Amino acid sequence: MADITAAMVKDLREKSGAGMMDCKKALNETGGEMDAAMDWLRTKGLAAAQKKSSRTAAEGLVGVAVSGTRGAAVEVNSETDFVAKNEQFQNFVREVTQVALTGAADVDAIKSAAMPSGTTVAETLTNNIATIGENQSIRRVRRLEVGKGAVVSYVHNAAAPGLGKIGVLVALESEAPADALAKLGKDLAMHIAAAFPKALNEGDLDEAEIDRERAIATEKAGESGKPADIIAKMVEGSIAKYRKEHALVSQLFVMDGKTKISDVVAKAGKDAGAAIVLTDYVRFQLGEGIEREQSDFAAEVAAASGVPQKPKDEDKPQV
Template structure:
């Protein structure tokens, strides 16, 4: 059995990020075998992660990565916003976002993909759970492409480069100057980010779910008929309200936040003339951390009382 010195315990702690007492116990359990102790802690980490898996993780980071005509966005959640400021967590999220460029927007494929360290994304997050002590999960990922063209990104409330509370990707297809396209794409991404909540649901009218459009038309028709107007007037009223509906949910029909006198459609038309090549939006995605996650309300006074035996 190898001698379990303070230096050996310290080395194991630096390698794994686990507490001193756990490192000492791991070395005792493995007769001082350093690599076996690493594996022992990893297995223990898996156990810890399982215990934390039912905790609500609605904080964390949204991160983007772009490479020419490709872009990816991911949401990696944690339990508290403190973890979003943890450098180790941020590095991991950045690596995951970069890796997402290669996995086609499939969450399961991304979880199984290998990071530069050799770990899969799923294993990396499991190990971070053991090290940082909070439940974490890769919740969503999406990829946008624009060939030829660029994918531009925007991060709102950034915690670090390329990551923060809200991320947007916009794909612009064009043969025009890529730098100018990227600048335009970023402005449109900022426009998308300004929607609160995510108002735009489609690039164009054809992309709106027909069931949603039909339901809106039905509601507008019922409202118009209730006014007692004749059928020909009702039809005109419905068409007018549908136009307003599309101006809300269709990106191309929205007034550009930086120039409300022009729609996004007009902005693209003008840009195409300037660049000498038509500009088309191939897709967009707006992803905000914790969106749609039911957050548990914490009673900290009761929690403290329980912890101190005063409950």
């Protein structure tokens, strides 16, 4: 058997873009012959999968799952919306969400975790890329848990049970009856899907974002020509409004437009006969924050056929 050196593995990795362990295995399987190893990777779909990884994956699915007092949310991206309808892809997202629920709770740990089939998540993902023919990636993972109470899930725009474009988890700490927590959790989750809070409490908001808002408010107030002390009050008023509008507990409940979320939770606890504490939440919206390429699959098909492509409307939850 040929002596496989680290330099050979590095060389093959640079040429193929495949993973280090895959390159080492390819060289072992082919007696250290570089061209044969490259062909081996291609036949396994590994080199092709890596080439696809340079393409933007901003579609896909968000998966949510709950078991008792624990819940998990996962976003798995693909290049096109067509893949979200693929049964193989849906099963993968569903199984990865279960992995996050019962074990690994961050992206790196999940990739090395075992799937029900016995292969790792990373290996299954590589196989999916090769067989489905699109770049795919596990983008983010969150898990919530309470000591006593409930974690409630909600999916907006569901493609299948527990899978959709917006996934929400709500963590409620309480000794209130399960049905009361389920109802409150569902109402809060629907609100979160529609209202898009940026933090649980006002003090949790990103201070860098607050600074940007303050700069904008200062510039606008300065155009009024009012005295400096009045301008300062105008700026602080704008920031106070921003904090209230973007912190979940101080937002107005979308179902009535007048009750603060903190009051909604307090009333639910009073009605249930036990205090309820909203401890945390998760809101994953598919592709949120990903810079999409100007030319995607649908646009390429439209261009090739000569049919103009209409711009896609943003998904907007309706409660």
